[in-house]
Amino acid sequence: MRKKIIAGNWKMNMTPSQAVALCAELKDLVKNDDVDVVYCVPAIDIVPVVNALKGTNVKVGAENMYFEEKGAFTGEISAAMLKDAGVEYVIIGHSERRDYFKEDDALLNKKVKKAIEAGLTPILCCGETLEQREMGITMDWIRMQIKSDLAGVAAADVAKLVIAYEPIWAIGTGKTATTAQAEEVCGGIRACIEEIYDKATAEAVRIQYGGSVNAANAAELFAEKDIDGGLVGGASLKADFGKIVCYNK
Ligand code: PGA
Numbered sequence: 001m002r003k004k005i006i007a008g009n010w011k012m013n014m015t016p017s018q019a020v021a022l023c024a025e026l027k028d029l030v031k032n033d034d035v036d037v038v039y040c041v042p043a044i045d046i047v048p049v050v051n052a053l054k055g056t057n058v059k060v061g062a063e064n065m066y067f068e069e070k071g072a073f074t075g076e077i078s079a080a081m082l083k084d085a086g087v088e089y090v091i092i093g094h095s096e097r098r099d100y101f102k103e104d105d106a107l108l109n110k111k112v113k114k115a116i117e118a119g120l121t122p123i124l125c126c127g128e129t130l131e132q133r134e135m136g137i138t139m140d141w142i143r144m145q146i147k148s149d150l151a152g153v154a155a156a157d158v159a160k161l162v163i164a165y166e167p168i169w170a171i172g173t174g175k176t177a178t179t180a181q182a183e184e185v186c187g188g189i190r191a192c193i194e195e196i197y198d199k200a201t202a203e204a205v206r207i208q209y210g211g212s213v214n215a216a217n218a219a220e221l222f223a224e225k226d227i228d229g230g231l232v233g234g235a236s237l238k239a240d241f242g243k244i245v246c247y248n249k
Contacts, residue, residue, distance in 0.1 A: 004222060004229040005162055005206050006245050007038035007061060007123060008236025009091060010045070019045040022237065023052035029242025031057055035229065037245055038089050039236070040123070043077050050086035061089030061123065064097060067110035079118030090115050091231075092122045093149060095168045105148035112149055116157045123162040123208070123231065124149055126189070130169035138167075139188045146192050155197040159204035163189055164231040170211025172233055179220050182209040186226040215243035222247050 014022060019041060030037050040061035041049050050060050066076035082090060092115060093108040108124070115122045126145040128138040142165070150158060165185050170177050177185075186207045194202035209221050210231030221227055235241055 002204070002206050002228045003036055004034060005036040005038065005208060006222075006229045006247075007040055007089065007091075007162075007164075007208070007231050008241055009040045009063065009094070009210070009231055009233050010042060010236060011063070011096070011233060012042060013237055014042065014045055016045050016048045020048050020052045023049060023056075023058075025239065026241055027056060029239060030245045032246050032249065033057070034248060035245055038123075040089065040091050046082070046085050046087060059088045060086060061091060062087050062120075063091050063094070065090050065092075065111060065115060065120075067107070067114040069114075079114050079120055083118050083120060087120065089121045089123055089162070091164075092124050093145075094125045095127055095166060095171060099168075105145060108149045109151050109153075112153060112161075116153065116161075121160060121162060123164050125164045125166050125210070125231070127166040127168050127171075127211070133167065133169065138185060142185060142189060143192045146189060147196065150196070155201045158193060158197055159201045162206045162208060163193075164208040164210045165189060166210035166231060168211075172212070174212050176212040176214075176217050176221075177209070179217075179224060182221055183224040183226055186224070186228075190226050213244060215240045218244040218247040 037058045038061045040063050062082045065079050092111045097103045112122050126142050128141050132141050167177050190202045206228040208229045208231045209227050213230040213232045214235045
């Protein structure tokens, strides 16, 4: 049985002091032993958030990292830095990074490998545009993303990975994919993993849905057999996140 994983993606929100206040506000609301809970936070919030979450059930994730070990890469943050600061997860290939910062699959493949090498768990994002969905190429596109982003990654590492299916048209729009649409693609991703690797790896990998997840739709989405939790943007910044984490209570 796969344990659900529900991660907040704070994006470029919360100053360090606001971040600490949010951790305190959510502390008692996000307790659920059935679920792994993660806050993926801006780099500058990592150290105060790690401290604020000491002794709680919540783990810390980063929103990005660079693949090089260290050196002259002004403005970048390495996997080793994240690990040393107490980070356990790192979002890789969020659609905002692919789109605004032109991160391509070749780069994301390097990031995935480096994160794993450093002992971080990647939350690898994939998803189609509205145009691609309307053209009927959703699954082809996502299979291409998964295959490129995981090229050369061993089955044992893929089994421990988190993949987030986030249809771009559902992110921050209030327009959630229907439960059937979300399950169809999450199941398709699992089938793709089985095809590249094997059944055991496909059964182990955790696949989240992301895109306008909220307190009202979380329980229905997470009840699907191939949806192992969510990557939550907007709703992770409010008390509602507690309701999402406790979706089964
Ligand atoms: P949203 O963002 O929940 O605000 O739609 C999800 C995400 O981008 O991870």
